[in-house]
Amino acid sequence: MSVRSAILQQMTDTAAQQKKTLAPLTDGLKLAESGMDSLCLALIVAALDDNLGLDPFGSNPPFPVTVGDFITLYENVA
Amino acid sequence: MKMLPDHSLWGRTEAAGLARSRFVADAAGRLDLQGFAKGAGAATTLRGQSVMISADRQLPAVQALLALDGVARRVLLCPPDLRPDDVEAVMAEANVDAVVGDGTGPAARAGMPMQPIPAGPQPGRTNATEWLLFTSGTTGRPKLVVHSLASLAGPLQEGPAATDLVWSTFYDVRRYGGLQILLRALLGGGSLVLSQSGEKMGEFLHRAGQAGVTHLLGTPSHWRLVLMSGAADQVTPQYVRLSGEVADQVILDKLAAAFPQVAIVHAFASTEAGVGFEVKDGLAGFPVSYVGAAGMAAEIRIVDGSLRLRSSRTGSRYLGDRGTLADADGFVDTGDVVERVGDRYLFAGRREGIVNVGGQKVHPEEVEAVMARHPAVQVARVFARSSPVTGAIVAAEVVMRSDAPAFATVRDELLDLCRSALPPHKVPASIRQVDSIAIAPSGKVTRPRA
Numbered sequence: 001m002s003v004r005s006a007i008l009q010q011m012t013d014t015a016a017q018q019k020k021t022l023a024p025l026t027d028g029l030k031l032a033e034s035g036m037d038s039l040c041l042a043l044i045v046a047a048l049d050d051n052l053g054l055d056p057f058g059s060n061p062p063f064p065v066t067v068g069d070f071i072t073l074y075e076n077v078a
Numbered sequence: 079m080k081m082l083p084d085h086s087l088w089g090r091t092e093a094a095g096l097a098r099s100r101f102v103a104d105a106a107g108r109l110d111l112q113g114f115a116k117g118a119g120a121a122t123t124l125r126g127q128s129v130m131i132s133a134d135r136q137l138p139a140v141q142a143l144l145a146l147d148g149v150a151r152r153v154l155l156c157p158p159d160l161r162p163d164d165v166e167a168v169m170a171e172a173n174v175d176a177v178v179g180d181g182t183g184p185a186a187r188a189g190m191p192m193q194p195i196p197a198g199p200q201p202g203r204t205n206a207t208e209w210l211l212f213t214s215g216t217t218g219r220p221k222l223v224v225h226s227l228a229s230l231a232g233p234l235q236e237g238p239a240a241t242d243l244v245w246s247t248f249y250d251v252r253r254y255g256g257l258q259i260l261l262r263a264l265l266g267g268g269s270l271v272l273s274q275s276g277e278k279m280g281e282f283l284h285r286a287g288q289a290g291v292t293h294l295l296g297t298p299s300h301w302r303l304v305l306m307s308g309a310a311d312q313v314t315p316q317y318v319r320l321s322g323e324v325a326d327q328v329i330l331d332k333l334a335a336a337f338p339q340v341a342i343v344h345a346f347a348s349t350e351a352g353v354g355f356e357v358k359d360g361l362a363g364f365p366v367s368y369v370g371a372a373g374m375a376a377e378i379r380i381v382d383g384s385l386r387l388r389s390s391r392t393g394s395r396y397l398g399d400r401g402t403l404a405d406a407d408g409f410v411d412t413g414d415v416v417e418r419v420g421d422r423y424l425f426a427g428r429r430e431g432i433v434n435v436g437g438q439k440v441h442p443e444e445v446e447a448v449m450a451r452h453p454a455v456q457v458a459r460v461f462a463r464s465s466p467v468t469g470a471i472v473a474a475e476v477v478m479r480s481d482a483p484a485f486a487t488v489r490d491e492l493l494d495l496c497r498s499a500l501p502p503h504k505v506p507a508s509i510r511q512v513d514s515i516a517i518a519p520s521g522k523v524t525r526p527r528a
Contacts, residue, residue, distance in 0.1 A: 018502060032279040032307035038299055038436055039503055041306075042467040046507040057466035060328055065308035 003078045004071050006052060007044075011036065011067075014044050027068030034067065054078060086148025086203035087227055087264065094267035102263070104137045105274040105285060114144060117198025124193070126205065127175035128152035130168075132183030136251050136272045138195055140260060142178050145196035147227060148203025154210040154222070155252040158275065159501070160184040164220070172210055172222060211254055213349045221396050223349050231261050232352065232375075232390050243268035246286045248296035254349040255322050255437075259295050268293075280309035287312040297322040298329045299436035299468045310336050321345040321353075322437040323469045324425040327362040334360055351387040351410040354378065363416075363424035377409070384429050385412045431461060431525035435503040436468035445472060445506065446523065448499045452492055454482035459515045459523045463507065474506040477515055485511045 001009070008025055015022040015036055022035045031041065049055045056073040064070040084093070091111065100111040122145070129150045131142045139155065146153050154172045156165075165188035169177075177185045177192045185192060209230060212220040245263040249256030251272065263270035271289045273282055283304065286294065294315040296304075301320060304310050318333055318340050325344035333342050346354040346364070354376045357364050369378045376389035386409035404410045413430055416423040433440040442460035449458035456477045463473035474492075482488055489509050496505040516524040 017497075030280065030308055032303065032309070038303050038467050039471075042435075042465040042471045043507050045465060045467055046463065046471055046473075050508055063302060063305045063332065065306055 003052065003054070003074050007048065007071050007074055010044050010047050010051070014040050014047065018043070025067055027066060027071070029067045030065060031067065031070060032065075048074065052078070084148070084203055085227070086207075087261075088144050088199040089148065089203055090227075090231075091144065091264040092199075094265055097267075100267070100269050102137060102140050102260075102270045102272065103289065104135055104272040105277050105281075106135060107137050109137060109141055114141070114198055117196075118200070122146075122149065122196050122200055124176055124178065124196075125149050125200075125202070126151050128154070128173045130154040130156055130172065130174045130177045130185060131252075132156050132177055132179035132185035132190070132192065134158050134182040134275065135180070136256075136274075138180040139252055140270075140272070142195045143260075144264075145198065145200055146178070147207045147209075148205055149200045150207050151205060152208040152210060155212075155257070156184055157212055157250060157252045158183055160212070160220070162188040165190065168220075168222070211252075211257070211349055223396060227261075229352065229390060230257060231265055240267055243293060244271060244289055244291045245269070245293045245295070246271035246273075246289075246291040247294070248273050248282075248300040249322070249437075254352075255295075255297075255347060258347070258353065262293075279303050279307040280312070283307065283309045283312040287314070291315060293317040293319070295319040295321070297437035297469075298325050299323060301329055301333055302467060305332055305336060315340060317341050317343070319343045319345060321347050323434050325362060326469075330360055330362060346385075346387075346412075346414075348410075348412055351412055352376070352389060354385075354387045354389075354412075361422070363419070363422045366418060366421050366423055369423070379409055380416060380423070381409075381411070383415050383417070385414045385416050385423075386410060387412060427462065433460070433462040433470050433472050435465075435471055438503050440472055440504045442523075442525070445474065445496065445500065445504055448496055449474060449476065449492055452488065452495055454478050454488045455492070457515050457517070457523065460506065461525070471507040472504060473508050473510075475510045475512045475515065477512060 011025060018040050020035045020040055023029055054074050054077055056077040061073055064073055096112045096115055098112055102109045124146060127150055129146055131139050131153060133139050154174060162184055165184050177190050178195055179185060179192050181192060206226060209225045210222045211225055213223055245259050245268055247256055247259040251257050251260040260270060271286050271291055291313055292315055294313060298320050318337055321344060330342060342360055343356050343358050345356045355364060355368055368374060369380055376387045379386040388409040413428050415426045415429050417426040431442045445460040446458045449455055456479050458474055458476045460472060460474045462470040465471045478488060492509055
């Protein structure tokens, strides 16, 4: 599974777990308008660290604004 | 007859000036303070009573506070997330005589009868009303801390009223952090833009920007969301403040870059200890020189590595038989562990392993107790795991009984169990299986610093 599809799957799974309605996930979608709250994002970041062994935030990058930014962060460290 | 000075919330709000432009607003409504002044109707029957304020939105609660401080014996500020099951016990503990609200909020969900909120100030605001606030992180039913307007307003600097300031905060004004902002706005002569549950960050920032917000306050996690919203340019604050969680250097640097030329201040405060101190140099932690320094608004001590504070801003006591708030010298132990690095003290977690998830505190024992209900679990340990989004999240490890089924099955069942028994921020983000968990001689799970 590519990093991209793993991230999209994780977002879908976590949002469902947290009973959040997710907007259709496109690269241009702003995270703040996706339906995910900060706890959702924190859970997704933790799960990606556990499942993919990726933690792009360690290097202190700019905070991602869109779903595409978020995926790119991970693709850059994969 | 000599008139006593009016020290009530409304009296002090009025004394700061009732310019036509002063308001408190949320996404659904606006309270014009000059209009409120004219709304005085028949005197309420709530004089001398212990009153719970229940509403989902913040604005009705603000109106109730303006009407009842100085009139009621006690006001209990009920946050919207109080569990309906806890309402009756909380009302009994606070000896609540009446509930006031807009027909919503925890008391409505618990089926309690409710009186409408007075439409204007009440006459004879001479009572020294007690303000009861919920602590943010206790196991089980929340504790109530007794404050007064004087102790709550203690951190505010005296100065000329500045009617052109527009304050805003992501906090709920029914908790200590948010209440500070409400008081700054009302007593300082300014206005206030309230956040609204369910509103997206971009929409809130747009609304705040349209209202001309000058002072914007939140936790580091709120500010991370602002930067992730892509809508930080909707606001042009003069003053940015962080509190409620440890402000790390990353978020301080990012805010300095996003809001150049803006004063970025982080502050230490808790419901029990009040506002302790502010740090204005843009660096994480606080200067060693603050400790024991004269002239600070709150005295600071470090005892066994944890931060203690003493000032006139501390709460007076917990309500009921719920433990003591301060030590024999009047210092409140914050439970925050600090470590000295050069000429700075840096925050190094909580002594009792409390996990701060985006400003919401989680006691590990509460989560461990839920996990221990699962028959396959021998012992569980809950601890903080750092998060770039919320500062920390809850993590857990378990030792399984020898006859337990496969761990993957147990893990899923444990998560289901936690989700059914706990609010979402207390549910572990990850659960690992381990062979052993250290137990202290006291029989408790040992808690390394979180």
